[in-house]
Amino acid sequence: MxxxxxxxxxxxxxxxxxxxDKSISHRALMFSSLAIGESTIHGLLEGEDVLATAAAMRQLGADIERTGEGDWRVNGAGLGSLLEPKNALDMGNSGTSTRLLMGLLASHGFASTFIGDASLSGRPMKRVIDPLGQMGASFEASTGGTLPLMMRGASPAVPITYRLPVASAQVKSAVLLAGLNTPGITRVIEPVETRDHTERMLTGFGATLEIGEHNGERLIAIHGEAELKPQNVIVxxxxxxxxxxxxxxxxxxxxxxxxxxxxxxxxxxxxxxxxxxxxxxxxxxxxxxxxxxxxxxxxxxxxxxxxxxxxxxxxxxxxxxxxxxxxxxxxxxxxxxxxxxxxxxxxxxxxxxxxxxxxxxxxxxxxxxxxxxxxxxxxxxxxxxxxxxxxxxxxxxxxxxxxxxxxxxxxxxxxxxxxxxxxxxxxxxxxxxxxxxxx
Structure with missing residues (x-):
């Protein structure tokens, strides 16, 4: 050390x-991997957390290549066409990768195993397991709802309206990403506004989102079975x-x-x-x-x-x-x-x-x-x-x-x-x- x-x-x-930006870099790789066709990303953060996301998306069927410093090319597999991973998805130290990917895979009908380092394996995942379970995904987690964790996605998943018990952009994003491949409209209510990169970027990739109010709280609705279009992302x-x-x-x-x-x-x-x-x-x-x-x-x-x-x-x-x-x-x-x-x-x-x-x-x-x-x-x-x-x-x-x-x-x-x-x-x-x- x-x-x-x-x-x-x-x-x-x-x-x-x-x-x-780390949050935007994770999402750029994920959403490009869900679009059909070639996206480019400039200014990607090349830290270990983001590289863990890139490795996971490759296992799920995306073709991802680094073309220069901070410059990446992604040929997406298409939403709903992701492949069942052959090996455990190693998330390293990245809580963002883990929670967002759990959301993304909750509406795909196959099993995935998530593992991480000692620090990540102590972090709570129950906050995403609860809403994703309501949508139909099933989980076998370690004691205390932590990694290692095995998840089986639901196909089709069930749209829900979920009010966040704690302000968390990761939990909000996990539910919205699960909603991407779920028939109907999935809604998230947040008592306190959290970072909105997911909403901005999904809209940029062609998903339909509506943002409004519900009893004075922020309501985000995402229309399922979206078709994402490739983008040129500048981070x-x-x-x-x-x-x-x-x-x-x-x-x-x-x-x-x-x-x-x-x-x-x-x-x-x-x-x-x-x-x-x-x-x-x-x-x-x-x-x-x-x-x-x-x-x-x-x-x-x-x-x-x-x-x-x-x-x-x-x-x-x-x-x-x-x-x-x-x-x-x-x-x-x-x-x-x-x-x-x-x-x-x-x-x-x-x-x-x-x-x-x-x-x-x-x-x-x-x-x-x-x-x-x-x-x-x-x-x-x-x-x-x-x-x-x-x-x-x-x-x-x-x-x-x-x-x-x-x-x-x-x-x-x-x-x-x-x-x-x-x-x-x-x-x-x-x-x-x-x-x-x-x-």
């Missing part, structure tokens, strides 16, 4: 580009990856960077609003729309930050960015309070506990609650850093590793993390970009 120490940084300068930069550089530039004195081509979908870009609320200087330049998704270049300059109370309503639009927001809070002036973060307890790790332990080890003042953290900031003073021979436990979680890398840039003695290999699951170029920006 490669441990690594992140040291105090010189100002971050220049223009950088973060990898393609915007991942706001979750950009967040690490936004926070680093806000915290490291003298920094002034431009992050190009960042997806600014309002169901995803909550981190920008939260950092601006803290006083961060983040300016959107050259705002435009690419492939149905809003995109902008972000000009970020070092700024003194203020502690704030983060509105829990913003959580779904930045659920993956809280670990790095906690780092920003640790160096702000005053107190930052976060609540409503229960979902963070069931990510790649328990991110509330992991970040509380990591930041306290690095010298921050952090108090853990059931659904969030209260952080007393240093007012811009560097963190002390991790004690000699002590390592931050990343728990195989890429976002913990990258968040604590950012903390190391603003520490006196550096921050040592136990393992940086998980970073490759979502951001393979992170280390090189960080070195380049600080050079």
């Amino acid at each position: 490669p441990a690594h120490t992140f040291q105090t940084s010189r100002p971050l300068r220049g223009t950088i580009r973060v990898p393609g 915007p930069g991942d706001p979750s990856s950009a967040a690490f550089f936004m926070v680093a530039a806000l915290l490291v004195p003298g920094s002034d960077i431009v992050i190009e081509n960042v997806g600014m979908n309002r169901t995803r870009a909550g981190i920008v609003s939260a950092l601006r609320q803290m006083g961060g200087s983040i300016e959107e330049v050259n705002a435009r729309e690419v492939g149905g998704e809003p995109v902008a270049d972000l000009h970020v300059k070092h700024s003194p930050l203020q502690g704030v109370d983060i509105d829990p309503a913003i959580v779904p639009s930045m659920v993956d960015e809280f670990p790095v927001l906690f780092v920003a809070a640790a160096l702000a002036q005053g107190t930052t309070r976060t609540t409503g973060l229960d979902e963070l307890r069931v990510k790649e790790s328990d991110r509330i506990a992991a970040m509380a332990a990591a930041l306290n080890l690095a010298g921050a003042d952090v108090e853990e609650h059931e659904d969030g953290l209260t952080i007393q900031g240093t007012g811009g003073e560097p963190l002390k850093g991790t004690p000699k021979n002590a390592l931050v436990k990343t728990s195989l979680d890429h976002r913990i590793a990258m968040s604590m890398a950012v903390a190391g840039l603003v520490s006196r003695d550096g921050v040592s993390v136990d393992d940086i290999t998980p970073i490759a699951t979502s951001f393979p170029t992170f280390m090189n970009l960080l070195e380049g920006a600080a050079a």
Whole structure:
């Protein structure tokens, strides 16, 4: 396991580009594989999670080929014409791949087995098993509804109306994808709006969706037995990856960077609003729309930050960015309070506990609650850093590793993390970009 120490940084300068959006990359591969004909994808994130999706779609009959850096060609198998996989579908560390593929295969009449790494095998799948079971799929899961898991899809599946018990874009997407190959209309009601990449991209590929309201909640209806048409997909930069550089530039004195081509979908870009609320200087330049998704270049300059109370309503639009927001809070002036973060307890790790332990080890003042953290900031003073021979436990979680890398840039003695290999699951170029920006 490669441990690594992140040291105090010189100002971050220049223009950088973060990898393609992970959520959109997964969906681009899946939906291209369901269209009949040849699609192209530009800017695909080539991290391990997305490559697990590509490998699974190949097993299901799609012809997928990498033609250059971030450039891929997909000849789809066609919706309803997927092949029964000969081997178990190995999802690696990717919860998104697993939940979306379970949805997709729930309305195909064959059996599939899903396996994953130790971290993924501890994550709850019951939240998708329940609605997909109502549609007719059957499951044999490990104790606690986790992987390894065997599923038999229903053909034909039964359309349902499903109200999400927790705000989850993955559960919503799983039900909508099951509805794609189900006769009739499948409906999902979400009490809180979550990221809407599935709805935008399915519409782009030619599916019929209607979005309306039901008793003040968002209702999404998808018409089954869709015929998807091949597309040329351009993937915007991942706001979750950009967040690490936004926070680093806000915290490291003298920094002034431009992050190009960042997806600014309002169901995803909550981190920008939260950092601006803290006083961060983040300016959107050259705002435009690419492939149905809003995109902008972000000009970020070092700024003194203020502690704030983060509105829990913003959580779904930045659920993956809280670990790095906690780092920003640790160096702000005053107190930052976060609540409503229960979902963070069931990510790649328990991110509330992991970040509380990591930041306290690095010298921050952090108090853990059931659904969030209260952080007393240093007012811009560097963190002390991790004690000699002590390592931050990343728990195989890429976002913990990258968040604590950012903390190391603003520490006196550096921050040592136990393992940086998980970073490759979502951001393979992170280390090189960080070195380049600080050079």
